Amino acid sequence: MEPQAEPKPIPLMTPYKMGASLDLAHRVVLAPLTRQRSYGNVPQPHAAVYYGQRATPGGMLITEATGVSDTAQGYTDTPGVWTAEQAEAWRPVVDAVHAKGALFFCQLWHVGRVSKYGFQPGGAAPVSSTERMVGPQVRHDGSTKEFSPPRRLAAEEIPMIVDDFRKATRNAINAGTYMRT
Numbered sequence: 165m166e167p168q169a170e171p172k173p174i175p176l177m178t179p180y181k182m183g184a185s186l187d188l189a190h191r192v193v194l195a196p197l198t199r200q201r202s203y204g205n206v207p208q209p210h211a212a213v214y215y216g217q218r219a220t221p222g223g224m225l226i227t228e229a230t231g232v233s234d235t236a237q238g239y240t241d242t243p244g245v246w247t248a249e250q251a252e253a254w255r256p257v258v259d260a261v262h263a264k265g266a267l268f269f270c271q272l273w274h275v276g277r278v279s280k281y282g283f284q285p286g287g288a289a290p291v292s293s294t295e296r297m298v299g300p301q302v303r304h305d306g307s308t309k310e311f312s313p314p315r316r317l318a319a320e321e322i323p324m325i326v327d328d329f330r331k332a333t334r335n336a337i338n339a340g341t342y343m344r345t
């Protein structure tokens with residue numbers, strides 16, 4: 165009998181070297197997916213279950229978009245990583261992913277003008293690069309989502325936003341994201 169040919173590997177399931185040093189065992193990546201279950205902007209214990217379930221040895225996950233500051237907010241109950249409490253709350257989530265042998269990146273965001281007064285500290289205008297408003301958006305259920313007129317940041321305020329990203333990045337790294345397993 166002829167020997168059976170080796171089955172061809174499924175490309176999606178082949179290893180991938182990402183950048184200089186990150187070795188993925190396969191190419192199935194969890195894209196960042198906003199979940200709106202982080203009450204008070206603090207990741208909850210069930211996030212460890214959710215992300216842990218989606219982690220595989222040598223896989224890669226990206227967190228849901230995670231706020232860098234109180235002005236970064238525009239959606240209810242999205243997680244943050246700008247306070248010590250938030251960073252601590254990420255730790256067991258990161259541990260659950262690493263326990264399965266996957267890489268975990270934190271997606272940092274600032275929503276800019278995609279926000280409204282109610283999400284902003286002191287009910288202030290959302291901060292942006294422009295004073296032009298975002299037009300109303302129609303949700304999947306047909307309802308309309310509206311935004312507040314933004315305030316254009318002065319040039320000298322921009323370093324503060326950069327600094328928010330810097331601090332959030334440090335917190336995310338301290339919580340264990342973007343580390344080799």
Ligand SMILES: Cc1cc2nc3c(=O)[nH]c(=O)nc-3n(C[C@H](O)[C@H](O)[C@H](O)COP(=O)(O)O)c2cc1C
Nearest residue numbers: 194195196197198199226227228229230242271273
């Ligand atoms: C419910 C939902 C939430 C999402 N949240 C984010 C997010 O937090 N950050 C982001 O960059 N993309 C987000 N996306 C976009 C997805 O990560 C993905 O890029 C998008 O669904 C396109 O991929 P697809 O063509 O495979 O659907 C979201 C998409 C959905 C459907």
